[in-house]
Amino acid sequence: GESVGLHLPTLSVQEGDNSIINCAYSNSASDYFIWYKQESGKGPQFIIDIRSNMDKRQGQRVTVLLNKTVKHLSLQIAATQPGDSAVYFCAENSMDSSYKLIFGSGTRLLVRP
């Protein structure tokens, strides 16, 4: 069924520290995953994606790790900046339901100056 979001947990980090945001996905058949950043009043913004044939992918200051065994996804943000403050969502997609992008419950990231 749908992974309908719960009230958002919050991660508070000091500016300059690394942030790790976790996500548990629901469908073992999912083979494509996306991390989105959403700022207040705006639509989700693509950050990074990963396909299931990989367990790690790096972007600029961001790294996504995929553990298919336990259906877990994480987003690591290096040297977190105030502009990183937002809500972060993971989303999953599977070949057998390739038309559906299912969102996990988000995490609010607060960066302390």
Add this chain to the structure above:
Amino acid sequence: SQTIHQWPATLVQPVGSPLSLECTVEGTSNPNLYWYRQAAGRGLQLLFYSVGIGQISSEVPQNLSASRPQDRQFILSSKKLLLSDSGFYLCAWHGTRYLWVFGPGTRLTVL
């Protein structure tokens, strides 16, 4: 490149009034289109998707309906709004398997 437009950007409506939110897509043809809703402080819930003109699939039973009168137009409607319909409504476009684009959203407040 593909662009999604949504309007209005914000809307305040009384309970029991009708609703019409519009989404249009530029830069592509025959797109898969989606309506998501986000309640305050919550994640995104898929409401409807459409793979072509006149083709609508509903994901959750509710007070809302969707229509796709043209290839690049997707409309979300209600005959009578409920308080629980308040939220942030997002239209999304799905191109290739690995390409999803979201619109700017419409914030709906039902009073």
